Amino acid sequence: MKSSMIPRIFKQKFNQFINRRGREPLPITFHWRRIYVLPSKPGLFFAAIWFLMMMAGLNFNNNMSLMLVFLLFGLAQVLLHKTFFNLRNLKLTHINAEPVFLGEQARLTIQLTSDDEKWQIHGAIGEHSTVVDITSGSSRLALPVATTIRGWQPLERIKLFTRFPVGLFTVWVYCIPKSNFLVYPKPESPCPPFPNHGGLDGEQTTISKGDELSSIRDYRHGDPIRDIAWKKSAQTEQTWVKEFLQVQGKHLVFDYQQMHEGNTEFRLSRLTAWILAAEDQQAHYQLLLPGFDSGLSRGESHKHLCLRALAEQPNGGLS
Amino acid sequence: MVMVIGYRFYAQLNHLPKAWNAVLMFIALAALTLVIYSQGFGLSREISVTILITMTVLKLLETYVMRDALLVVMLCYFVTMTRFLYSQDLTLIFYLLGSAFVTTHALSVLNHEKSTRWVDWKQIKQTMASLGLAVPFAVLFFLFFPRLGSPIWGSPDIFGEGKTGISDTMSPGSIVELFMDDSPAFRVTFEDNKIPANEQLYWRGPVLWNFDGRTWSLQRHRNIRPAINSFEQQDVVHYQVELEATGQNYMFGLDYVLSAPSTAFLLPDSMLYSPTKINQLKHYDVSSLMVDRLYGNLSPFEKDLLLDFPADQNLRTQTMISEWLNESKQVDDIINRALRWFNEDPFFYSYTPPALEGDVIDAFLFDSMRGFCEHYASSFTIMMRMAGIPARVVTGYQGGIDNGGYLLVKQSDAHAWSEVFIEQQPGKGYWLRIDPTSMVAPERVEQGARQIMDEKRSFLDYEWMINLQESLDKYRFQWNQWVRNFNTSKQDALFRSIGIKHRDGSSLALILAGILLITGLLTLLPLWWFRRQRYHALQKTYLKLTRLVRRDRTLYASREQGIEHFAEQMIQQYPACEPHLRQFVRLYLNARYSRRVNQESLMSHLNRQLTRIRESLHQSKSKVR
Numbered sequence: 041m042k043s044s045m046i047p048r049i050f051k052q053k054f055n056q057f058i059n060r061r062g063r064e065p066l067p068i069t070f071h072w073r074r075i076y077v078l079p080s081k082p083g084l085f086f087a088a089i090w091f092l093m094m095m096a097g098l099n100f101n102n103n104m105s106l107m108l109v110f111l112l113f114g115l116a117q118v119l120l121h122k123t124f125f126n127l128r129n130l131k132l133t134h135i136n137a138e139p140v141f142l143g144e145q146a147r148l149t150i151q152l153t154s155d156d157e158k159w160q161i162h163g164a165i166g167e168h169s170t171v172v173d174i175t176s177g178s179s180r181l182a183l184p185v186a187t188t189i190r191g192w193q194p195l196e197r198i199k200l201f202t203r204f205p206v207g208l209f210t211v212w213v214y215c216i217p218k219s220n221f222l223v224y225p226k227p228e229s230p231c232p233p234f235p236n237h238g239g240l241d242g243e244q245t246t247i248s249k250g251d252e253l254s255s256i257r258d259y260r261h262g263d264p265i266r267d268i269a270w271k272k273s274a275q276t277e278q279t280w281v282k283e284f285l286q287v288q289g290k291h292l293v294f295d296y297q298q299m300h301e302g303n304t305e306f307r308l309s310r311l312t313a314w315i316l317a318a319e320d321q322q323a324h325y326q327l328l329l330p331g332f333d334s335g336l337s338r339g340e341s342h343k344h345l346c347l348r349a350l351a352e353q354p355n356g357g358l359s
Numbered sequence: 360m361v362m363v364i365g366y367r368f369y370a371q372l373n374h375l376p377k378a379w380n381a382v383l384m385f386i387a388l389a390a391l392t393l394v395i396y397s398q399g400f401g402l403s404r405e406i407s408v409t410i411l412i413t414m415t416v417l418k419l420l421e422t423y424v425m426r427d428a429l430l431v432v433m434l435c436y437f438v439t440m441t442r443f444l445y446s447q448d449l450t451l452i453f454y455l456l457g458s459a460f461v462t463t464h465a466l467s468v469l470n471h472e473k474s475t476r477w478v479d480w481k482q483i484k485q486t487m488a489s490l491g492l493a494v495p496f497a498v499l500f501f502l503f504f505p506r507l508g509s510p511i512w513g514s515p516d517i518f519g520e521g522k523t524g525i526s527d528t529m530s531p532g533s534i535v536e537l538f539m540d541d542s543p544a545f546r547v548t549f550e551d552n553k554i555p556a557n558e559q560l561y562w563r564g565p566v567l568w569n570f571d572g573r574t575w576s577l578q579r580h581r582n583i584r585p586a587i588n589s590f591e592q593q594d595v596v597h598y599q600v601e602l603e604a605t606g607q608n609y610m611f612g613l614d615y616v617l618s619a620p621s622t623a624f625l626l627p628d629s630m631l632y633s634p635t636k637i638n639q640l641k642h643y644d645v646s647s648l649m650v651d652r653l654y655g656n657l658s659p660f661e662k663d664l665l666l667d668f669p670a671d672q673n674l675r676t677q678t679m680i681s682e683w684l685n686e687s688k689q690v691d692d693i694i695n696r697a698l699r700w701f702n703e704d705p706f707f708y709s710y711t712p713p714a715l716e717g718d719v720i721d722a723f724l725f726d727s728m729r730g731f732c733e734h735y736a737s738s739f740t741i742m743m744r745m746a747g748i749p750a751r752v753v754t755g756y757q758g759g760i761d762n763g764g765y766l767l768v769k770q771s772d773a774h775a776w777s778e779v780f781i782e783q784q785p786g787k788g789y790w791l792r793i794d795p796t797s798m799v800a801p802e803r804v805e806q807g808a809r810q811i812m813d814e815k816r817s818f819l820d821y822e823w824m825i826n827l828q829e830s831l832d833k834y835r836f837q838w839n840q841w842v843r844n845f846n847t848s849k850q851d852a853l854f855r856s857i858g859i860k861h862r863d864g865s866s867l868a869l870i871l872a873g874i875l876l877i878t879g880l881l882t883l884l885p886l887w888w889f890r891r892q893r894y895h896a897l898q899k900t901y902l903k904l905t906r907l908v909r910r911d912r913t914l915y916a917s918r919e920q921g922i923e924h925f926a927e928q929m930i931q932q933y934p935a936c937e938p939h940l941r942q943f944v945r946l947y948l949n950a951r952y953s954r955r956v957n958q959e960s961l962m963s964h965l966n967r968q969l970t971r972i973r974e975s976l977h978q979s980k981s982k983v984r
Contacts, residue, residue, distance in 0.1 A: 065919075098506065098507050101506060103842050108443070108455055110497040111493055114492070117493070
């Protein structure tokens with residue numbers, strides 16, 4: 041127990057030190073005081089070879105070897121400075137991310153600007169890293185980020201590093217920008233049937249599906265028995281299900297408070313699935329949440345409005 | 360190697376997968392076996408270097424990920440270095456810089472992801488700049504980095520770098536290869552730059568005692584010659600020799616060397632002998648007595664050796680000598696008669712004599728009658744022996760070129776001459792140097808070997824080529840002095856000249872740290888200067904404004920969010936400066952975003968506002984106190 045305690049405490053303190061600036065508002069300029077420098081793995085290998093060469097040169101007093109050795113040492117020094125200056129005064133000006141559904145990967149777009157040219161700037165969150173050159177003022181770096189919670193997910197620590205030009209040194213900065221991105225709830229899959237109580241025409245008219253038979257498909261778990269195409273199924277080995285399409289102009293109302301099963305997250309997930317399905321079928325729909333009414337509409341911006349409202353729902357405590 | 364690289368190219372272009380490990384293993388083992396088979400087993404320079412290079416090239420076969428590629432490229436630095444174990448010539452500086460550049464650039468290309476072009480001039484320029492900045496550092500460190508006085512492991516001599524000049528045997532035609540070779544044998548710096556006349560410059564090398572009818576060879580000695588004690592001071596010259604590596608033991612000195620330098624023995628036949636093979640540039644100081652005779656003793660054993668010749672060969676010569684002996688038995692007469700014979704009879708000096716077969720002395724003296732120093736020295740020595748005069752052949756160099764401050768002796772100055780012992784009392788007498796070649800071609804000795812060459816030795820043999828080589832050798836000489844032979848003693852002298860008396864650890868560390876600092880700054884400054892943030896005048900006024908409140912951390916931090924936001928924050932903190940600040944913001948935005956404004960007048964307005972803000976700030980602060 042104790043042996044694992046000490047590294048853990050050390051790691052914690054270390055992270056505290058690295059994250060000591062807290063969440064910073066954009067733009068962030070990376071001054072020299074926040075830049076870390078260490079030799080990279082190839083750099084260490086280079087050092088080992090260099091040391092061997094120096095020992096050989098000194099031992100045999102082979103002056104040309106020593107010249108090469110010192111030239112390489114000088115080169116390493118120059119490269120160290122070059123690498124350092126390649127990151128210094130880099131600016132992180134914007135971070136953008138399209139909203140995604142929980143479980144999908146978000147794509148962060150990080151805008152980096154700089155007065156001079158910067159080359160081979162890598163950005164990394166966790167394991168993923170991408171690379172970009174800044175040759176004309178600013179460039180964009182796209183980074184995938186895993187989503188873990190619904191709602192406004194704060195950004196993790198971003199590491200920007202460079203090994204330019206030769207890769208002997210890694211120069212990097214850490215930052216936790218004070219910005220976050222939206223994660224919609226995960227849509228339930230497969231999409232459950234639309235609620236049969238929510239039509240605009242009132243609770244009595246329970247037309248839960250379209251009138252027209254549109255296609256026949258494989259049986260999926262949860263399909264109602266009355267949709268099974270018995271005749272067709274009897275002819276073949278498989279079980280077939282008749283599919284009906286929602287007719288155009290069907291108005292749907294999704295009301296959070298009229299749902300009874302499941303906890304908050306489950307309900308939000310189901311509502312998300314409905315909205316997507318409704319948008320897919322080009323139906324008009326309306327979302328009702330505690331303290332939110334989307335109005336009846338359809339279209340991309342309406343969809344995002346509704347999804348955003350779903351994402352921003354507080355955890356639990358509603359019903 | 361070509362095959363491996365070719366295969367690698369092919370594989371890359373066709374996206375072949377990596378070969379099986381077993382195959383690679385087999386190839387590596389086969390290569391290793393071949394290397395050992397061809398070079399023999401043992402830790403030598405050749406085998407280590409060959410294995411290193413073979414394995415580096417073979418590594419290409421399994422280079423499919425970045426890590427391996429980096430490994431190969433970095434090994435190339437080491438491979439570059441192995442070249443210097445063989446030679447440290449001046450011209451190799453280009454090799455050094457060239458390969459350092461190529462290898463570094465390869466690293467840089469490897470590290471540049473997403474590059475689209477094969478050749479990116481910008482990148483090449485960057486690598487060049489890096490190397491250029493590294494050079495001053497390399498020079499300073501080269502001069503000041505502490506050197507080892509003696510090797511920790513092994514000896515530098517196992518990494519020999521020379522080629523053989525004069526060898527320790529002589530058979531007809533063996534020297535002729537040297538005439539074709541204009542590379543330097545050694546360089547001599549005379550004290551006070553007093554270079555003796557060309558005909559006095561007999562650089563003594565191996566002395567050959569034994570003749571088997573065709574080949575002359577050395578006599579092994581067990582004792583050493585004592586130093587010369589009685590001499591005229593005016594005949595003595597002091598000089599320093601910088602001997603190129605030969606891979607042999609003998610060293611060269613002018614006839615006759617007074618006493619051996621500290622690193623060598625003086626054998627009984629006045630030959631300088633180094634206990635270790637000369638595999639690196641070697642410097643030694645010697646003094647010589649510039650005379651053509653050396654007094655000494657000759658034991659009966661030695662005398663027997665020096666009178667020996669194959670009795671059943673060269674009968675015509677033997678007959679001739681016995682005729683001469685019938686006329687006069689005087690030693691002087693015999694010598695003079697032989698020399699006169701060379702001089703008056705139609706002997707020619709030629710670099711391309713016909714090959715001699717059978718009794719070589721007879722064939723030369725009576726049939727071909729053309730040859731060079733080697734033929735004359737060899738024949739003359741045998742003639743003397745036939746006449747009962749102890750004689751031997753001396754090989755070495757003759758002459759040299761005054762190359763501005765030093766004397767350059769080239770391989771093509773190789774020469775051979777004779778030495779006879781004039782016995783004054785039994786077992787006592789003096790060695791007399793006789794150069795029969797000078798009887799045939801006096802200009803060879805007076806002006807040097809080049810004067811008597813009529814035809815070109817090779818298609819590149821032009822006068823200007825030779826001159827070019829000689830002027831290049833001047834730089835090479837300096838190079839050897841300052842780079843190739845830079846060692847602890849020279850470093851000491853350097854330290855003394857800048858006022859450091861003792862080479863103790865702390866002062867050395869101080870110097871090195873100083874150099875690191877200086878060169879660090881040297882490389883930092885240009886980078887910093889070119890890469891600093893640049894603001895125009897307008898931005899500078901804004902920065903001045905924000906600096907007024909730099910003590911207030913939260914307010915100061917909000918400067919990045921734009922002037923309007925910042926001004927709002929500042930007004931909240933310091934309401935006193937509100938009117939001036941609003942005016943400032945208005946002017947600033949005007950100047951920044953509107954086109955039709957007189958920038959200069961705006962700037963002066965802005966600055967005026969700035970001083971007002973400053974004043975009001977000071978007032979409000981003093982009020983708080």
